[in-house]
Amino acid sequence: MSSKLFLGHRLRRLRRDHELSQTDMAQTLAISPSYLNHLERNQRPVTAALLLKLAELYEVDVRTFAANGGARTGPDALAEIFSDALLSDLGVPRYELAELANNAPAIADAIARLYGALKEAARNPEIASAGDARALVTPENWVRDYIQQHRNYYPALEEAAETLGGALSDPLSMAEPMRRRLKEAWGISARVVPQDELGNVSQQYDQDRRLFLMSSQLRPENRTFALAYQLALVEFAAVLERLVAEAAPPDEGVRQLLHMSLANYAAGAIMMPYGRFLASAEQYRFSIDRLCGEYGANVEQVAHRLTTLNRPGARGVPFFMLRVDPAGNISKRYAGENFPFSRFGGTCPRWNLHAAFQANGQVVTQLIETPDGQRFFTVARTIERPIKSDLSGGLLAIGLGCDIRHAHRLHCAEGYDLERAPVTPVGPACAICPRIDCGYRATPPAGRMLAIDRTRKTISPFPFVAG
Template identity: 65%
Template sequence: MKLYLGRRLRHLRRELGLNQSAMAAEIGVSPSYLNHLERNQRPVTAQVLLKLAEVYDVDLKSFAAEGGEGVGAAQLAEIFADPMFGGLAVPRYELAEVADNAPGVAEAVSRLYAALVELRRRPAGGEEEEEGAALSPQNWVRDHIQASRNHFAYLEEAAETQAGALGDPLSIAEPMRRRLKEAFGIEARIVPPEVLDGATQHYDLHRKRLLLSALLRPESRTFALAYQLALVEFRPLLERMVEAAAAPDAPTARLLHMSLANYAAGAVMMPYAPFLEAAETHRYDIDRLCALFGASVEQVAHRLTTLNRANARGIPFFMLRVDAAGNISKRFAGEAFPFSRYGGTCPRWNLHGAFQTPGRTVTQIVETPDGQRFFTLGRTVPRSVRLDAQEDSQLAIGLGSDLRHAPRLAYADGLDLANPQVMPIGPACTICPRIRCPQRAAAPAGRTLTVEVGRKTISPFPFLGG
């Protein structure tokens, strides 16, 4: 199969701060040939891929995998499964050709569809939005973060330096409080929740006071301090990153600023090199990492998706956070993400079953329709603030990676990975190709149903394959 990876190649070059002539010289090709590769006028050869791996420590599997940076055929298939395209029946190979040979067109289609999805969610008769605001800030920021594979090298370096000056991660809260006070004149206080009127933390700019809700759990309180420290300590860097991202409007830029500060806060609490070393030493035991760094399960799970530093990579995890109703509120990935972008998750993935065993980690090996297998973990987590008994509902975290990484995980001990029990799963039901799924909740778009009045099948929506 020919690989057209121009968008990813260009992103890598820009991330390294190189022009085309410099990169071409380093990988042993002509500038004109590199230009053709970046414009998808030539496929990337095996020799070029190997040279990228040698010179820049590129992980070839994630670099060449569909679903990394840019819009792949799987995402286009999900878009064209929408009922408004009914009757077109665009074949998969055509979608693959668009994704590979015309990435700009694929990106444009993706943005238009994302804008349509946002418009559908708005109540009828609502006020008109500004031009360009149809794509929600949340989706724009998520796409921007994923384009960088959820790793920001400059923030990592700054956070690691800051964490080294603060000392032991397990007792980092007090040094952070002192740093805020002594270097920036900011006083941190814990106040009753009524004072904050529904907020969990608030920075009073005029009095230079950071007010933290008494309902925040200890690890969330530490994260709040780290977040505020990141805002003031890394302010010039954060502002440059937000400016370079060129967000479409002010609300999106502010959300990106907050997201990058959150990233930096996690990196201060769990500095890259010590965290990666601990993760490898303890075989990615989440509870052990929580104990070593004074972090929550969710904070550790999120941090595990960011370990993508050149020459020091961890296992490339993906992560989801869902509530009991199946609403996805977080989605991060260190490499290709195997689930639906616009729909929910597959009910056969036991992430949902985690709610039946609160606090316990459940494991499952799943297989996507294209035959790729993943080792996954599911576990409930509490919200960052303590609510009353009637509202203290839990969330579930789903964490996973390619099955080939499973031997490095403590959670895989005792499992027969050579002959594993595998659960076939799929993307959203409307685009899932699995014919005999007993949990199918919707008819597949663009497929011919084979319902017979005198015959009932396991799946409520039988359809023709192919």
């Protein structure tokens, strides 16, 4: 490992994520506050010994921390942006993109936000013509980036939810204890009503009547989640408001979406309290089906919860997760550590996430390898939408994965010879994927010279010159 690792911004972000002062962190690391200050300002390199101490005390993955520190906009995301036809002629080398992502992460984030706004302007020219550039920052992207910045982990919500969820735990179902809690502590009555009474709404709180209504078409696990969501809104109102205020969303729409997302997070934490859920996950070797049965949750709820197990000193397997529809639209994207796919585009067609739609109800596993040599064990399966309705569309698919070094801990990897099993090469968006001989390539790579010979045809529709 190099002794010249200047990781100041990553160290500072780690400290702030744990809400520590420089004095507090310096004390835990057994160094002086002035030395920590020099490290954060890149006036001193982070030594291998200190990096190992960070890994021990703060559950830092050394390779990830040294590579990109969990930055929101890493070199891969910047490479995707600079592969755009608008910028590709600049020929910005990857090492410069890596330097930008590592040494000026806020500027990298700003570039990503501007690029996202540019893409949105192309899709919605009427919004672009209104003159307010902030309207082009889509709420879902803003919230998704904010959540990923915090590695999908919120200690204040976890602590509050663990206390409440533990008090409400019931081996039969948490739905009834939560319904009673709403009524006895908050004077809120919960009822299930026909969908016709709610129109296009699946759940609704009537504050004037202190009445929480849920559609009769919600599946049982989603009714339980709905109760947990409403409970989170009232029980954790102060915590949620503080977190949203600290995030400083750009407008009211983003503010509401972030508030809802954090309440969803809290609902999952109430249903699946951290300590008990992690212990169950370890006991069942992260078997989603067994965890669903244990906690009365569905596949999506459990999969999402697995991406949030990032408590220092008590981490689970650092999973990444996607949710897609049959058309390939990504509606959820979370990662407990790093995420091997494109930030702005879709998924690689060689990843068998979409094969789950042809194997409804079955678990589809796959070993994949990214162009930089990292290997991941992945699981894909279909799920039903939360509400039974002719208007709600068909199935969705969930993709869950982790670095191969964690695969031995997974129930679904039993029987795999992780050293000899077939590995599928995958990549990011085709425009930035460096793989040459790929028959799935949909577009030529930006900035690369095509190597087409009219006298022969290659397996890849867009062969190009390497290097």
